[in-house]
Amino acid sequence: MARPVSPTSATRPDLAVRVSGLVRRFGHRTAVDGLDLELPVGGVLALLGPNGAGKTTTVEICEGFQTPDAGSVSVLGLDPIADNDHLRSRIGVMLQGGGAYPGARAEEMVRLCAAYCADPIDPDWLLDALGLREVARTPFRRLSGGQQQRLSLACAIVGRPELVFLDEPTAGLDAHARIVVWELIDRLRTDGVSVLLTTHMMDEAEELADEVVIIDHGRVVAAGTPATLTSQGAENELRFSAPRGLDLSMLELALPEGYVCTEPTPGKYLVVGSVTPQVLATVTAWCAKINVLATDLRVETRSLEDVFLDLTGRALRS
Numbered sequence: 118m119a120r121p122v123s124p125t126s127a128t129r130p131d132l133a134v135r136v137s138g139l140v141r142r143f144g145h146r147t148a149v150d151g152l153d154l155e156l157p158v159g160g161v162l163a164l165l166g167p168n169g170a171g172k173t174t175t176v177e178i179c180e181g182f183q184t185p186d187a188g189s190v191s192v193l194g195l196d197p198i199a200d201n202d203h204l205r206s207r208i209g210v211m212l213q214g215g216g217a218y219p220g221a222r223a224e225e226m227v228r229l230c231a232a233y234c235a236d237p238i239d240p241d242w243l244l245d246a247l248g249l250r251e252v253a254r255t256p257f258r259r260l261s262g263g264q265q266q267r268l269s270l271a272c273a274i275v276g277r278p279e280l281v282f283l284d285e286p287t288a289g290l291d292a293h294a295r296i297v298v299w300e301l302i303d304r305l306r307t308d309g310v311s312v313l314l315t316t317h318m319m320d321e322a323e324e325l326a327d328e329v330v331i332i333d334h335g336r337v338v339a340a341g342t343p344a345t346l347t348s349q350g351a352e353n354e355l356r357f358s359a360p361r362g363l364d365l366s367m368l369e370l371a372l373p374e375g376y377v378c379t380e381p382t383p384g385k386y387l388v389v390g391s392v393t394p395q396v397l398a399t400v401t402a403w404c405a406k407i408n409v410l411a412t413d414l415r416v417e418t419r420s421l422e423d424v425f426l427d428l429t430g431r432a433l434r435s
């Protein structure tokens with residue numbers, strides 16, 4: 118009879134991953150320093166941070182490959198180390214930089230991984246979906262870096278896991294291959310798979326994640342949806358083009374107090390302040406009232422890159 122699995126004390130059935138107060142040290146270096154995160158079942162969470170922030174270490178602890186020095190980790194309600202045997206078939210792991218038998222052919226690897234699973238995805242479908250058909254008979258060591266990445270992804274998801282860990286899934290991929298991988302991750306989301314991914318590319322986090330946890334020096338510096346993070350404290354800007362020399366004092370009077378309207382270059386206008394739907398309507402109504410057609414109207418918000426810079430004083434891609 119199978120050994121009963123003891124859920125961890127931190128078990129919450131609505132969470133695929135729960136990390137509390139996680140600490141991991143390497144000698145004097147603290148790679149993860151009291152990190153908390155929660156991935157809801159069926160959600161996509163991106164751990165975003167620069168090189169050395171502690172992303173891989175955190176994910177490897179969740180996968181059961183490393184032991185934490187302090188804190189607790191619950192994966193699908195289980196302990197990733199003590200309950201590893203029970204978790205293996207329920208999670209998919211894509212390691213940074215591949216992790217494969219160098220001599221095995223691409224096709225063989227996907228089929229081998231599928232053979233260990235009760236209800237695998239059709240390996241041929243996966244090879245086609247990830248653009249690996251042409252290299253199906255090529256040994257792993259002869260594949261390009263991008264092909265190895267995609268093959269690792271295929272192996273991670275072939276068993277229809279409930280939860281997948283993707284460590285920098287698109288690092289080193291060209292633009293086309295990135296989109297292929299993004300589409301597949303989107304499909305995992307549609308199928309209700311929980312995804313924890315790491316990235317240092319803010320556009321990837323913005324595109325894929327429901328929730329972003331920005332980390333630096335092993336600590337969470339901000340967390341939230343991409344939209345919340347980029348709007349928090351943002352002085353958004355509204356720009357538009359119109360005939361030169363408009364009297365902007367009238368527009369400022371029409372807007373709530375505190376908005377600043379300027380014409381930085383002739384015929385190009387800038388409204389600085391939080392751009393709500395009402396503010397946008399006020400600007401277009403004012404243009405209509407003075408019979409002016411505003412063109413190139415656009416609202417500019419902060420990117421996650423800007424958020425990171427504000428919080429740490431450093432660029433994300435350092």
Ligand SMILES: Nc1ncnc2c1ncn2[C@@H]1O[C@H](COP(=O)(O)OP(=O)(O)OP(=O)(O)O)[C@@H](O)[C@H]1O
Pocket residue numbers: 143146147148166167168169170171172173174175317
């Ligand atoms: N096995 C190890 N021995 C010593 N130091 C380590 C080890 N693994 C990680 N570190 C250190 O811990 C810190 C966090 O590393 P980690 O790989 O988790 O960061 P990361 O955010 O994933 O970075 P990257 O994007 O470069 O992979 C770094 O300073 C790294 O040098």
